[in-house]
Amino acid sequence: MATLENGGSDVIPDPSMNDVISSGDVSEELLPVVAGLTSPRKHVPHWYLYDTRGSELYETLVHNSRTYKLWEHEYSLLKTHGDEISSKISSPAVLVELGSGASSKTRLIIEAMLKRHGNFTFVPVDIAKEFIEDCGRELESEYPGLSVEPFGGLYMDGIRHVAARPEAKMLLFLGSSFSNVAITDQLKMMTDIRMQLGAQDRFVLGLDMNTDPEALSKAYDAQWSPWLRDNLICRLNQDFGGDMKKEKFEYSFDFVENPADGDTPSYIQLSLSSKGNQRVHFEKPLLDIDFQDGQKLYLSEGLNYSCKWNMKQLRHLAKRSGFTLEAHWINNENTYCIVCFSPADNITTSA
Ligand SMILES: C[S@@+](CC[C@H](N)C(=O)[O-])C[C@H]1O[C@@H](n2cnc3c(N)ncnc32)[C@H](O)[C@@H]1O
DSSP: OEEEOOSSSOOOOOHHHHHHHTTTSSOGGGHHHHHHHTSSSOBOOGGGGOSHHHHHHHHHHHHHOSSOOHHHHHHHHHHHHHHHHHTTSOSSEEEEEETOTTOTTHHHHHHHHHHHHOSEEEEEEESOHHHHHHHHHHHHHHSTTEEEOOEESOHHHHHHHHTTOSSEEEEEEOTTGGGGSOHHHHHHHHHHHHHHOOTTOEEEEEEEOOOOHHHHHHHTSGGGHIIIIIIHHHHHHHHHTBOOOGGGEEEEEEEEOOOTTSSSOEEEEEEEEESSSEEEEETTTTEEEEEOTTOEEESSSSSOSEEEOOHHHHHHHHHHTTEEEEEEEEOTTSSEEEEEEEEOSOOOOOO
16 A cells, blocks of 8 residues: 655655556546645645536635625626627637636626627536536527537647637636646646637636735635535545545635736635644555645645736736737726737747
8 A cells, every 4th residue: 555654745655656546446537636645745636626516616605705706806897898808709709618617707708799799609618527518508598599519628628629610719718717727837828728729719818816915815714615625525535435534624725925026926825734643545546645733735736726917917928928918807996807818920939
């Protein structure tokens, strides 16, 4: 059995670990989760938070929270500027949404696009396959003229899946979901997306700009525990035959503030902290993981869970990845923005 010790650089090199992980005990898509649990910085990949139940909990929490205002801010920007956003591409058009989830705010863009472009196809792309298939059926029944073709999988696979379509593409990335991509991977992802888009396509992102520590401490408080602790632990136990106990972990967050005039955005880190020293046992693969008191299991593969941007940083990112910031819309409180990136003529990108 691969036994992992606690704290710091805590992976004991154990040849049997590789045997166990590649033995077929674990499906290929879950290997990154095992790798995260057994890495020196214990973590689960961000996408792992979104099984069907996780997606439902996320949607309920963001919709009803009184202190996490992101849904509300983005909804009101889309309501005010939906027509203008949909006018950024010509007909015939296809709408592709990365990390679509429940697509609850996307309805505003769907309505604006139906008005402007007539019948069109919507391709929601999300790791939570069954969840978006259910949402897609609902949308199709509600909007005559809308054809929904869900793609269950990772972001870039979804983009490659639609790349050859002849219609002008509106690529939507709402809910500040791009902010959850590891900072170290963001430029590459933007550049890869740029390479898949043509001059007629647009990339529209909703991004959080709130860096007020007091507001953030209310926004990221314990209201998220049912999703980020209870459901996650339930999923880990189910997927890997584990005996992890939710009462023995505490949900917590940190705000890492970076200089506003620098290129790196500030960000939130989310984690579960171990209450006391404990050993968690998993059956598939056979694995014991030791946690010291206070040791964290991070809820993202990168340092950041959610980045908090400013316009200078977004312009800089666009430029380096071969995009031009064609338009942007910011709310009155200056806490949320929607940006429209168009492919720059010159696609030379810089690191
Ligand atoms: C923050 S939620 C946003 C949901 C919705 N767009 C909204 O604005 O409310 C992020 C969504 O992205 C999906 N997701 C996260 N990582 C992903 C990945 N690497 N590839 C595909 N989908 C992913 C999740 O399943 C989830 O539905």
